[in-house]
Amino acid sequence: MAMTGTAPPAPSIVDGVRAGLRELLGQLSNFWFGMSLLGVWGFLTLIGVVVDQGKDETFYLTNYAPALARLVLRLHLDNIYHSPAYLGIVGFILACMTLATFWRVIPTRLPPLRGVKIEAIPLNASMTVRGDEASVRARVEAFFAARGWQVRKRELGGIEWTFADKHNWARRGVLVAHVGFVIIAIGTTLYWAFGYSGQTAVLAGSTVKIAENGTVFRLDRFRYRIDPIRTKSGIVYQPIDYVSDVHVTDHAGKTHVDQIRVNQPLDIDGVSYYQASYGFGVHFTVSKDGKPLANSPAGSIKEGEGFAVGQSTRSLQYAKFIGTIGPGNTVGPDPRPNNPGVMLNVFDGSQNIGSVLVPLDRGIDIGNGYRVDAGRYTLYSGIQYRHDPGIPFVGVGAFVLLAGLCISFYFLPARLYVRVDGDAKSWQIGLAATTVKGYDIYEEQFAALVRDFERDDAAPPARPLQPAGSLA
Amino acid sequence: MNTDQLLIVISISAYIMSTLALFTYFLSREKLPKQIGIPFAFIGCAVQFFELVYRYQTSHIWPLTNLYGSLSLFAAMSVAIFIGFSLKYDLWFIGGFVQAFAAGFLAYALTWNEGYLPAVPALQSYWIKIHVPLVVSSYAAFMVAMVMSMLYLIKYYGERSLERDAMRPMNIRAAAAGSGGTGMAMAAYAAPVTSQRMIGGDLPVLASAAAAGNPLAMWLSTLPSLAKLDIMTYRIVSVGLPLLTVGIITGAWWAKEAWGAYWQWDPKETAALVSWTVYAMYMHLHTRNSWRGVRSAWMSVLGFVTIIFCYLGVNIWVSGLHSYKM
Ligand code: HEM
Numbered sequence: 107m108a109m110t111g112t113a114p115p116a117p118s119i120v121d122g123v124r125a126g127l128r129e130l131l132g133q134l135s136n137f138w139f140g141m142s143l144l145g146v147w148g149f150l151t152l153i154g155v156v157v158d159q160g161k162d163e164t165f166y167l168t169n170y171a172p173a174l175a176r177l178v179l180r181l182h183l184d185n186i187y188h189s190p191a192y193l194g195i196v197g198f199i200l201a202c203m204t205l206a207t208f209w210r211v212i213p214t215r216l217p218p219l220r221g222v223k224i225e226a227i228p229l230n231a232s233m234t235v236r237g238d239e240a241s242v243r244a245r246v247e248a249f250f251a252a253r254g255w256q257v258r259k260r261e262l263g264g265i266e267w268t269f270a271d272k273h274n275w276a277r278r279g280v281l282v283a284h285v286g287f288v289i290i291a292i293g294t295t296l297y298w299a300f301g302y303s304g305q306t307a308v309l310a311g312s313t314v315k316i317a318e319n320g321t322v323f324r325l326d327r328f329r330y331r332i333d334p335i336r337t338k339s340g341i342v343y344q345p346i347d348y349v350s351d352v353h354v355t356d357h358a359g360k361t362h363v364d365q366i367r368v369n370q371p372l373d374i375d376g377v378s379y380y381q382a383s384y385g386f387g388v389h390f391t392v393s394k395d396g397k398p399l400a401n402s403p404a405g406s407i408k409e410g411e412g413f414a415v416g417q418s419t420r421s422l423q424y425a426k427f428i429g430t431i432g433p434g435n436t437v438g439p440d441p442r443p444n445n446p447g448v449m450l451n452v453f454d455g456s457q458n459i460g461s462v463l464v465p466l467d468r469g470i471d472i473g474n475g476y477r478v479d480a481g482r483y484t485l486y487s488g489i490q491y492r493h494d495p496g497i498p499f500v501g502v503g504a505f506v507l508l509a510g511l512c513i514s515f516y517f518l519p520a521r522l523y524v525r526v527d528g529d530a531k532s533w534q535i536g537l538a539a540t541t542v543k544g545y546d547i548y549e550e551q552f553a554a555l556v557r558d559f560e561r562d563d564a565a566p567p568a569r570p571l572q573p574a575g576s577l578a
Numbered sequence: 579m580n581t582d583q584l585l586i587v588i589s590i591s592a593y594i595m596s597t598l599a600l601f602t603y604f605l606s607r608e609k610l611p612k613q614i615g616i617p618f619a620f621i622g623c624a625v626q627f628f629e630l631v632y633r634y635q636t637s638h639i640w641p642l643t644n645l646y647g648s649l650s651l652f653a654a655m656s657v658a659i660f661i662g663f664s665l666k667y668d669l670w671f672i673g674g675f676v677q678a679f680a681a682g683f684l685a686y687a688l689t690w691n692e693g694y695l696p697a698v699p700a701l702q703s704y705w706i707k708i709h710v711p712l713v714v715s716s717y718a719a720f721m722v723a724m725v726m727s728m729l730y731l732i733k734y735y736g737e738r739s740l741e742r743d744a745m746r747p748m749n750i751r752a753a754a755a756g757s758g759g760t761g762m763a764m765a766a767y768a769a770p771v772t773s774q775r776m777i778g779g780d781l782p783v784l785a786s787a788a789a790a791g792n793p794l795a796m797w798l799s800t801l802p803s804l805a806k807l808d809i810m811t812y813r814i815v816s817v818g819l820p821l822l823t824v825g826i827i828t829g830a831w832w833a834k835e836a837w838g839a840y841w842q843w844d845p846k847e848t849a850a851l852v853s854w855t856v857y858a859m860y861m862h863l864h865t866r867n868s869w870r871g872v873r874s875a876w877m878s879v880l881g882f883v884t885i886i887f888c889y890l891g892v893n894i895w896v897s898g899l900h901s902y903k904m
Contacts (some may be wrong), residue, residue, distance in 0.1 A: 127632065133884060137862070137866070140861060140862075141863065142860075144855060144858070144859055145859070146836075146850050147855065148855040148856065148859075150850055151851060151852055151855070152848075154843055154848055155845045155848045155849055155852070155892075159843060187843050294841075305837060319750075333696070335695055335696065336693075337692040337695060338691070338692055338693050338695045339692065342692075342695070344695060344698060344700075345698050345699055346696060346697055347698065347699055347702075348699060366704070367699075368699035368704060368836060369698055369699070369700065369703040369835055369836045371838070378834075378838065380836070380837065380838035382837070382838065388760060490837070490838035490839075491838070492838050492839055494839075495861050496839075497834070497840070500830075500840065501831075504827045504830075505827075507823065508820060508823050508824060508827065511819060511820050511823060512820055512840075515816035515819070515820065515861070542865070543812075543864070543865060544634065544867060544870060546779065546805035546806075546808065546809055546870070547809050547812070549805070
């Protein structure tokens with residue numbers, strides 16, 4: 107049978123796709139969906155607090171229960187903030203937030219001016235007032251305008267409505283907050299894309315070159331101050347200051363002399379250099395049967411570094427610098443080099459088999475004819491560097507976010523719907539209020555507003571001016 | 579006893595007096611204990627601030643570089659925020675709880691009082707004078723909000739128990755009356771559900787039970803309505819969240835200066851971010867009708883649990899990772 111012209115047209119593929127897309131956008135911008143994403147983000151972030159981050163595999167295997175360690179390693183929870191899942195969820199949150207802002211929040215936060223059923227709104231009042239229609243309308247308008255309400259009038263369905271808005275502009279606070287968050291995200295992405303950071307250590311009197319930008323640092327001198335302070339629980343040795351005196355040669359070959367101090371980084375060509383740490387480099391010599399071995403570590407090594415003991419299976423790790431060796435070869439509390447030494451961890455293969463305290467300028471036998479001598483120490487400075495082109499974005503974004511929060515929390519947009527109807531003898535005013543944060547929050551202000559209106563309206567008209575002199 | 583110790587003793591004593599008086603006011607609703615409690619709250623708070631200033635004046639060491647100073651400011655700020663809100667919104671009835679917390683935290687702070695210790699290099703920055711007071715003040719605001727939410731929950735579950743009690747005898751009577759009674763029982767059961775509040779907060783059963791002389795209902799009805807308690811919590815969180823936001827921003831700024839990166843996923847930073855997320859969620863959820871009230875109240879309590887973890891948990895249990903030492 108031939109189709110008649112009156113049958114509804116079959117939905118085209120385009121319509122179907124459009125409807126599907128609309129549904130998808132609706133789902134993605136759904137409030138609960140967004141909140142669940144935030145919940146997942148919070149959870150992943152918390153995992154990063156609880157699980158140690160950025161350690162090597164052996165750390166987890168030795169410190170965590172075996173099953174937990176495997177779980178951490180398999181799910182990459184050891185570096186969660188850089189995992190694809192984490193970055194993915196942040197990106198997804200941003201997308202959903204942007205969508206929610208423009209697809210849902212803005213349209214509903216800026217409601218059109220239209221008539222409402224006054225009595226159906228929980229915050230409502232009705233009053234009978236005197237006077238003719240024009241004067242009633244004028245009084246209503248003057249009353250709200252005098253209290254800072256933005257008054258607009260519309261003729262809707264034969265009824266003249268008055269709409270009064272307070273803090274209408276603040277309805278965009280959500281947009282401002284969400285935009286702030288997006289700007290921060292852009293800033294952090296810029297760092298991922300174009301920034302770099304790293305750490306280096308330079309011994310006094312020597313130089314290092316920053317691989318990323320070719321800047322060369324020469325540490326002329328490292329100065330530190332540690333003071334003994336008497337507290338209730340005894341003497342503590344508190345670091346007071348440390349500073350690196352450096353010669354810096356930038357990639358263009360220009361050299362200048364400067365200082366890097368904690369909290370006072372050095373800025374060269376958009377890269378910041380920070381005083382991060384310091385330590386004592388020590389020169390070790392390994393000998394067998396009195397003869398220095400060729401594979402002794404060359405130059406000073408720093409805390410945490412290690413070296414092999416000749417051809418044996420043993421190796422030593424320079425664990426810690428000891429400022430003062432106390433009586434009976436114990437570790438004294440004063441970290442300043444008085445009677446200094448080093449704590450060495452001894453390994454057989456990968457097994458830590460103990461530690462020894464070796465005084466500086468003296469040596470120690472470690473068995474099988476091997477001997478280790480710890481020489482003089484040289485101070486080194488730990489310098490951190492970072493190039494982050496996203497910082498201005500993060501800074502601006504943070505302030506935009508804050509502004510959005512303050513707008514949203516401290517300015518309550520409220521709308522009053524005022525309907526005036528009646529006849530020549532008596533006029534009824536119907537008044538209802540809505541806010542973006544429900545009705546409870548506005549209950550008291552609304553009651554006060556109604557009270558004020560009734561009082562003002564009942565008051566006799568302004569008295570005529572008194573004759574001159576009567577004010578005395 | 580030196581001046582510093584004397585000032586601490588005075589403020590703890592004032593807090594204890596204020597706790598007792600305002601708690602009596604909370605239970606009895608008599609005017610006298612309120613009139614006694616308020617001045618003590620003022621005295622305790624003022625003396626505590628004075629003690630912090632005095633420490634600074636005599637030692638020239640910024641007092642907030644250790645847990646003692648920070649906890650002490652936390653106690654003083656929570657009382658100050660409570661006083662500020664009470665002057666505006668008449669919240670003295672929660673004073674017993676706030677003051678008890680303040681006294682408790684101040685006493686706990688004393689266990690961390692090592693005397694005057696100069697700051698380690700990383701803390702020698704003007705940022706400490708901006709960042710720490712902001713963050714600690716936000717914690718204090720969240721503490722007062724948590725107290726408010728706890729009261730909400732007390733009242734909410736109190737009303738629910740009254741509602742259950744109100745239903746029980748009618749159900750039994752209706753069941754005894756045979757099949758015809760079942761409809762009555764259903765109606766009695768349905769009544770509180772259909773009489774869901776729109777505005778003003780409390781369930782109707784509260785007024786009727788209070789009128790019938792139920793002591794719990796009489797006492798509960800002297801508390802502000804649930805809607806008011808909910809709004810007050812919201813207002814206090816609205817002070818805390820921007821403070822925490824600025825606190826995190828200034829912390830990040832400082833970290834950039836001192837450590838080289840504004841964000842390093844240090845446990846303290848991360849825990850603060852988790853708290854921030856919880857309160858941001860609170861704010862979002864509070865825009866929903868169905869989440870305003872009991873769920874928001876639980877959310878605020880949860881938020882404060884995360885704050886305590888961030889504040890004390892990270893400092894004490896995850897110690898070493900955020901030790902402020904380089
Ligand atoms: C974590 C970053 C976010 C911040 C700082 C933020 C901030 C805000 C603020 C301040 C408001 C206004 C609340 C009020 O009026 O009291 C708001 C509302 C809203 N936000 Fe977010 N938001 C964030 C994330 C998100 C995400 C991921 C979504 C995803 C869907 C979302 C969806 C919404 C919606 C739908 C509203 C309006 C709620 C309503 O009017 O009923 N937000 N947001």
